[in-house]
Amino acid sequence: MLSTRFTDLLGIDHPIVQGGMQGVGLAPLAAAVSNAGGLGILTALTQPTPEDLRNEIRKTRELTDKPFGVNLTILPTINPVPYDEYVKVAVDEGITVIETAGRNPEPYMPLFKEHGVKVVHKCTSVRHALKAESVGVDAVSIDGFECAGHPGEDDIPGLVLIPATADQLKIPFIASGGFGDGRGLAAALALGADGINMGSRFLATVEAPIHDNVKQAIVDGTELDTILNFRPLRNTVRVHKNTVSTEAVEILNNGGKFEDVQHLVAGARGRKVFETGDIEAGQWTVGMVMGIINDIPTCHDLITRIVTDAETIITDRLAGMVSSQAPAQAAV
Structure with a gap:
């Protein structure tokens, strides 16, 4: 088992989070991820009303007794969204993990703190991660340029963004963008992250509520x-x-x-x-990680495989490269 600051913070078995995807973060998928030891996420704004979110939270609780979270993306919209009401429902229903994205979550932090909610804020840059830390969030999800959805405007890939974040951030953080297997998890941990967030990889699972x-x-x-x-x-x-x-x-x-x-x-x-299932019917979000997605497993099989492969890479392959012997002297 891979234990990190993030797993300790949220009380989950594996440092793997399901991204809060619009139209996809529903009870069956979130519960499957949580039951497999990761952190499943319901997407609040997938639900037409705050009361629909309440029903989805309760439906998820019927499917899992493990921790799961709610994503709330706060953005300017043409039609006003009752963000405060969605937040109130999540808190009233006893949600202990909320993933925020878009606008600064500072206005909601006193309420979250009062109710013991752990806040994970999504960022696309180190400067935004430091701002989130300063307003009191508990963890950050840092999104590299490879990610699906909004990668920001800086175009910094994970190989640079993750260690740059690790150099400056004090709170736990998870890495997002391009992760889909055990190699990615091992790499993220090596670069200083405390886990990974996967969206596109969970689209290609049995439980994902999208067309085959x-x-x-x-x-x-x-x-x-x-x-x-x-x-x-x-x-x-x-x-x-x-x-x-x-x-x-x-x-x-x-x-x-x-x-x-x-x-x-x-x-x-x-x-x-x-x-x-008409993939030409409109614009739909997916990441560059498609290049390493080769099957459609259950969430349990996927998470088990990722964690097992990461452990093997860390304990066998990488550890086997370290020698205690002094380097041989070159001949003169």
């Missing part, structure tokens, strides 16, 4: 099959490279505005992909 065609598209895809959209708008998002996302990128790169691509990138079209 999408899961197979992820298995068939490579690290070259994503595209960065909204770059000219400074709101970069990494998505699957299909006809829809490619058209949107071309429009924006040629001087178009968001209004010119809104019909292409509407969330309803992305949800249609997951529901119908």
